[in-house]
Amino acid sequence: MSHPAAQTRWDAIVIGTGIGGGTIGRALAEAGQKVLFLERGSAGFRREENGLSEIFVPEARQARGLWPDPVHVTLNGREESLYAPLGAGPGGSSVFYAATLERPERHDLDDRPDRPHPTGGWPVGFDAFAPWFDAAARLYEVHGAPDPAATEAPLPLRAPPPLTETEASLMQSLSAAGLHPYHAPTALRRIDGCRMCLGHKCPESCKMDGRSAGVEPALATGNATLLCDAQVTRLTSEGDRVTGVEARIGVTPVRFTAERYILAAGALNSPRLLLASACERFPQGLANRSGLVGRNLMFHLNELFALWPKGGASGDGATKAIALRDLYFHDGQRFGTVQSMGIRASYGEIVHYLNQMLDRSPLAGVAGLRQMTRLPAALAHRLFGSAQIFVGLLEDLPVPENRVTYDPDRPERLSLVYTVDDALRARRKAFRRAIGHAFRGHRRLFLGHAPEPNFGHPCGTLRFGTDPAHSVLRPDCRSHDLANLWVADASVFPTSMGVNPSLTIAANALRVAAHLTEPTP
Known part of the structure; x- marks a missing residue:
């Protein structure tokens, strides 16, 4: 029997x-448009508040809103499997995020004589994006303070606590x-009883994410x-139009149709789905005449460090409030923002971090080693005391060889190739x-030695642009090749910028929606 939603011809x-x-x-x-959301994950329960965890049973992960399967990564030539910080459920990964919604700098999007852009600039510049940044900040009820060193007009921010x-x-x-610290812009409604659910699901409606600010109001x-x-398996097409979505609801195959189709499955899964939808006209993958679907994969590199408060501060919990842009563009170099992470160097966090390091080392398969991280974690916990954890987000730049891959013999496998090149x-x-120079005078300690890609910030795999030979999408994020296919996630980014991607994703989604709701001339 066909699914009831398959009987409707949806607007989108x-x-x-x-x-x-x-x-x-x-x-x-x-x-006023009729919209069907297709979500890979389970509905779960609205009052769940679990975080990202190291559960290794796919069914248990899916029940908690986590991407159920490991991501297969060829990282710097070495193959490994890891559970990336990806969500699967209403709100996707955003229900676990720390709700930091930072606006990028002008040079992130524009090519400027004093700050040349590595790709020549985005096809839509900062001034064109500005009203959509403002609209997204209002929609997500962002609280915070302006950067005191900024030269642009500030976002419409609500007063921070x-x-x-x-x-x-x-x-x-x-x-x-x-330095010029400021209260980081955070998407929290600050309702009575707000628990500051940063890094895990919010059981109420105070954290603004893709579920509470998007799906539920819709x-x-x-x-x-x-x-x-x-579970969407492929898109079907005829000529220059998408004709349907093939999916499985449980074990039942179902086909859905609409006037317009919008990919928003994330910068890893959106290109994987197009590669899985190859057909006679697009033998390398749907919408892939350019050969760029899945390529130019970027992350940020995380630079984690512990920072101790001065003056005998009591250490009253972890802070997520502080951000700085003093190193954003520094000595002619494109770096990125520095921000507090909202976690303390607690015993549990240190065990988790050490086990992550172990999982990515040649000793990953040695039985019993994970248990041996407890002693150094206990010693480190005593050493760190009241230290706060900060992170510098280093901008990544596009390299065509860094990409999402697809194996038709294993169509559900999520895999990628990523190499940290010499320039990065x-x-x-x-x-x-x-960072070491800027924070001189403060007790500090870097928490890693090897480059650490932020697997929660993938972007760039379906870049937008004006030239069909060098981009997958038009400036309005519609496919160059298909008249009724749009993309509304971080895969459209030509560069990763130096900030968390969430505000730019939301702003671009509002911008694309405006194109889709314009009256036909």
């Missing part, structure tokens, strides 16, 4: 419900060192329907030196 089918899918689906539903003793101490000592309009446990290694070395 949105594949994926993260920041991009949730935001564009809401905008379309509020404009008062600083804790630890935050105030760090703000004061960083300012005294000549459903409330009465114009949207959400199908969970819907050199910028990383310079970034670490700059």
Whole structure:
């Protein structure tokens, strides 16, 4: 028997419900369009509050809203499997994020004489994006303070909560060192009883993510329907149009149709789905006449370091409040933002970090070694005391050989190839030196030695641009090759920028939605 939703000809089918899918689906539903969300993960329970965890049973991971299977990575020529910080459920990965919504700098998008852009600039510049950044900040109810060193007009931010003793101490000592800290923009509604669910699911509606700010308001309009446990296997096409979505609901194959199709499955899964949809006209993958589908994969490199508050601050919890852009563009180098992570160097966090290092080492398969991380973690916990964990996000740049791959003999396998090239290694070395110099006078300690890709920030695999030979999508994020296919996730980015991607994903989703709701001339 066919699924009831397969009997409807939808105005739009949105594949994926993260920041991009949730935001564009809401905008379309509020404009009166009939929207079907297809979500790979399970619905779960609204009041769940689990975080990203190292559960290795696929069924248990899916039940908790985690991507169920390991990602197969060829990292710097070495094959490994890892459980990436990816979600699978309403809201996608965003339900686990730390809700930091930072706006990029002008030079992230524009080619400027004093700050040349490595790709010549995005096809849509900073000024064209600016109203959509503002709209996204309002939609996601972003609280925070402007960067005191910024030259652009600030986002429309809501007032942040008062600083804790630890935050105030760090703000004061960083300012005294000549830096410009500010309260990081955070997507929290600050309702009564808010638990600050940063890094794990929010059981209420105060954390603004793809679920609470996107899917749920869309459903409330009465114009949207959400199908969970819907594993999309391929898109079908005829000529220059997508004709349907083939999916499995449980074990039952179902086909859905719409006027327009919007990919928002993330920068790893959106290209994988197009590669899986090869046909006679597109033998290398749907919408892939350029050969760029899946290529130019980027992450950020994480530079984690512990920072101790000065002046005997009490260490009253972990801070997520502090961000700085003093090293964003520094000595002619494109680096990125520095921000507190909202975690303390606790015993559990250190065990988790050491086990991650072990899993990526040649000793990963040695039985019993994971248990041996407990003793050094206990010693490190005593050493760190009240230290806060900060991260520098180093901008990654596109390399065509870094890519999502697809094996038709294993169509459900999510795999990628990524190499840290010499240019990125050199910028990383310079970034670490700059961090050490900027935080002089503070007790600090880097927490890693090897380059650490942030597997939660993939982007760039379906880049948008004006030239069909060098991009997959038009400036409005519609396929160059297919008249009714759009993309609304981080795969459209030509560069990774120096900030968390969430605000730009949301802003671009609103911008694309505006194109889709414009009256036909």
